[in-house]
Amino acid sequence: MEETKAHSSSVRLFYFWTGIVATFTYRAIIILNNYSALWVKVFWYIGTVGFVIYFAHRYQISEKRARLIKESGLVEKINGLPELNQTDREAMKYIFGTLTTSKEKWNYIAIFVLSGLSLIIGLYLDIF
Numbered sequence: 001m002e003e004t005k006a007h008s009s010s011v012r013l014f015y016f017w018t019g020i021v022a023t024f025t026y027r028a029i030i031i032l033n034n035y036s037a038l039w040v041k042v043f044w045y046i047g048t049v050g051f052v053i054y055f056a057h058r059y060q061i062s063e064k065r066a067r068l069i070k071e072s073g074l075v076e077k078i079n080g081l082p083e084l085n086q087t088d089r090e091a092m093k094y095i096f097g098t099l100t101t102s103k104e105k106w107n108y109i110a111i112f113v114l115s116g117l118s119l120i121i122g123l124y125l126d127i128f
Contacts, residue, residue, distance in 0.1 A: 004068060015053070015054060015057045018050045018053050018054045019050065019051075019054040021046065021047075021050050022046070022047045022048075022049075022050025022051045022053075022054055023047070023050075024047075025043040025044070025046045025047035025050070026043070026044075026047040026051075028043050029043050029044060029047075041122075041126065044122065045119070045122065048115050048118055048119045048122070049119065051111060051112075051115040052112060052115045052116055052119065055108045055109075055111045055112040055115065056108075056112050058104075058108045059105050059108035059109060059112060062102070062104055062105040062108060063105060065099050065100075066099055066100040066102075066105075069096050069099055069100050070100055074096050075093055075096045075097060075100075078092045078093055078096070
């Protein structure tokens with residue numbers, strides 16, 4: 001089974017702020033369009049690189065959670081916990097079940113791939 005240790009606080013803050021900065025720079029482009037094409041490109045590149053980093057990380061986290069739930073058999077073990085009432089069991093089954101079957105990882109993959117392709121195309125168009 002894979003190690004379950006969480007990333008350090010500084011690593012988590014890095015990914016958090018990477019996502020915030022990427023989102024902000026994309027939103028700022030609409031304003032910068034009225035002022036400077038150079039700043040539009042700068043903010044677009046910052047946002048796109050940020051999204052590549054952030055969504056690659058989110059995909060890894062999503063995969064790790066689903067894998068740990070399945071490998072540990074947590075959904076099956078819920079029924080054996082006597083201190084849980086039926087409502088608690090159903091809530092935990094729902095949480096674990098949706099974490100393992102969620103389509104969020106496909107969203108992360110799509111954003112990662114499309115951001116990467118946009119970055120490559122953008123670099124090509126700006127250089128050539």
